[in-house]
Amino acid sequence: MEQRELLRGQSAPRTSLPGPATTEVYRSFFIAGIVCVLTAGCTLGAIAMLGIALKGSYIADVWTPYVLAHANSQLYGWVGFFVIGFGLQQHAPRIDRLRAFHVLARWSLVLMAIGIALRFAAEPLVKSEPAVWMPAGVLSCILQFVAVVLFVTNTQVTRHRTGAPLGWEGRFVLASLGWMLVVAAAEPFFFALAHQPDPTKGIMFVAEYFGPYRDAQFLGFVALMIFGVSLTKMRELFGARPAYKDLAITSLVVWNLGLIGRMIGWVSYFQNGMIADADRLYRTGGMLLAAAGLLFVLALRIFEPVTEVQASTKFVRAAFAWLLAVGALLILEPLHLRLTGQPFSHPYTGGIRHALTVGFISQMILGVGMRFVHRFHGLPEKAHGLVWAAFLLVNLGNAVRVALEIATDYSSAAFLPMGVTGFIELTGLGLWAWVVAKPLLSRRRDDRQSALVYQETVA
Template sequence: MEIASDGQNDRRSVTKVMAGVERILQSCKKMGPCEGKTGKAEESLRMKEITASTSIREILQACPSARRIFDKHGLHGCGGENGPAESLEFFASVHEADLGAILRDLNAEMQKPQQEPYVYQESLADYIYRRFFKWGIAIMLSLGGMWGVISLLQISLRKELLQPDLLPAIHAHAHAMIFGWVGLFVMGFAYQSFPRFKVTTLWRPRLANLTLYLMLCGILTRAAADVLQHGAAALALGSLSVIVELTAISLFILIILKTSARSLAPHNPYETLILSALAWFLIQAVFSGLFFFAQATAGSPEQTIFRIALLDAPLRDMQLFGFAALIIAGVSQRFVPVVYGLGKPEHDHQRLIFWLMNGSLVLDIASYMTLFMTGSRIAGFFLEAAYVLMPVWAVLLVIQLRVFKQPTQTDRSWKFIRAAYVWLLIAMVMMPLLMPYSAIEGEAFSHAFWGAHRHAFTVGFVSMMILGVSSRVVPILAGIDSKQLSSLWGPFVLLNAGCAGRVVLQVLTESFPGVAYPLIGLTGVIELSALAWWGVGLWHVMNLAKTHRASVLKAPIPIEAH
């Protein structure tokens, strides 16, 4: 009897629970998508006013149909299903949107929401950047960084910078770093951010996705061709690499231009810097192919060295000062001041910076090749003039961006941005000192000093900027509050320590080889460890973002708009 009595009580309890659930469901059906009253906590949120400081995530949780408004103003898929944790004011500032207009649109939507539910689904254009970034990290840690460290360790053990047998590995390493590390990050960032900055959508996302695989094919086949150096197989692989990389870069430029053409947003001065960077991206790809064939078809080791000496420096200048520096300068104009709250400069130097960067580069390339071929003192004078102009544009760029001003928007990535521009100043100040230093050392050209300059620019400036920008952008795109992530002090300290050690020790290899050479190999290990530490963390953040997931957004928390 007791068992039967317990069973009856259980059935009555279940009946009461089901009745309660039914009442809750009925009340929910009566609520609109952006209204309702479900408890004291929700009651307090209901009375909260949407202001500039309200996070986009809070707004979307309260009124999912507001996603349509954000899409209209440039927030296409940003932050995943729940939206980014950043404030409405931050979003409006970064996207150069009218904050007042957005608030008015949100108010109207909150008061009279659309009845049709908003179905959220990431499109290829929303997550394509993750593919480029991940492959960029993979190439940097393997063909790029790891190969470079191995070569550096060999230099350290043999105590000699100039080793002809290491040139194929060094050239493959350099190609992988420019096309794979810098190139893939630039392309991924451009595909994701440029359409949103222009308040439009990416033109032909599938074609953009194809450029990734073309670039990967070109990078891998070029690495194999560089190792083989000579012969039919090397020429075949080198030819394939040049064709697919030129195709990929041409398509990339076409996609960006078509995306810009479909935008109604006005043209901005920073876009001139970006367009010139894209032109140099294509030019250096053509010159890179010529550089490979010049080596592969050389008839003797002496001819190989001569052709490398003639073409390598102009090629690297195109890649670093033409492509990398200009794209960073252009993106920095659009990204750094608004993201970190640095404000506008007192005087706009963008046009002057553009002409100085491009003019000094053209003068540098022409003067160097003329000097090398003829030995003309006039060419040497103009080459030094080009080197003097380069720190001028670097200083103007730093002033333009106000990177030494205290930011109003603090973030873990800021230390990378500021450090990058310190390294830029160091690298560019070293350029006009090359000839005087070489003369003091009794050399026509100091490979040690020039290599130190190159490293300060490539690792200190370019790589540091990649780490800083991606560490700020990726959490926003993944819908993660960066304040909840690692501070990144570990990778930051290691990368700067490794870079500083490499720059100083490489210069000292001429004066104190017994001390410098044994230690210089360690700096590469330190840098690669820092990049791996950062890369694993960024990869994890990208994996936290939801992909290919469609769902009808629902509003668990009501907020009243005013």
């Protein structure tokens, strides 16, 4: 396989540097991501959701470890594998470093997979057998961190370079990689401190620091990566109009300010006993994030006409509509808290989180992943019923979930119907995986796409 790739690469036009090799490294990462989301990710999430609904409480002890295992699998498995696979695929390695590229890629995949599986076991078992599962849980986080470091190292060390300066869109990706390294490095400490021998201390740690930690993961690492990829790929994949640079750069600055403000603001609000007015920085951070999301959507121009309307285009547009919905929810949060008389709402935060993680993040994976694999293998995207069914189930399931989760703050009657929404989303994801499996497992490769990848890397 590697030899075949080497030969392909050698036929490329000459440059003063060793040329880029072609690769299909993305495939195993995408498959791993899909396996993750359909097992430890969304299936576990849907079961936990049903359990919470039947119990009528989000703090049901029995489900907490599974929710934490679910969050980890989704971040490093579903999202992480797609980010790593797509990132490595887009930055072709130099011919003379192809072997090192594959070795590093393989280790990233294996260490990440072992880390996710070990964490999945450690979360529920650490309470009953801390002597075994505390070190195992910390080790799982270290393995995930090493996988991330190997990925970042791979893109720097083996990558074919042309000497051309980094495009302005690359700033989003660099910011995302910075957040990715920080959150992965923090993971062992968060695992250890969330499972301290004194359970009250663990609970207090989670209450104080998990909000900012989740924000850094999903609004820092993941959202910024999606923004950066969108700026470079929406034109190529969907024929979108060129993005507005100044508006996009402004959104990058405002987004990071908002994120940091929200993270510091939460800790300060918490330490001040969650009294009224202590939440100003936290709320301002939310408002800035909402404003930055809107600026980014305007800059990207994804809702303007595109030259290639594909079956996958609707996922991408719906994803950005969800990003705007996240902004609206952030702005409305103080009103919701005033109406329900609470200093903080778990269901409202969970609603925002899944508007972001399912509506925006996962749907970007669905849209871009589907478009990419069809194009890569030179296969047409058929706008058949299955794609529409997947699209409707994911969006409907998530919209009802977000609405009902927030509604549980007003009436406990919302719990039960909320319990089935996870399975609706899961069915949608399963249909999407079925549609994507054919091109993903195809051995055919479109040579025009090889040429395109080549042009991109040398341009």
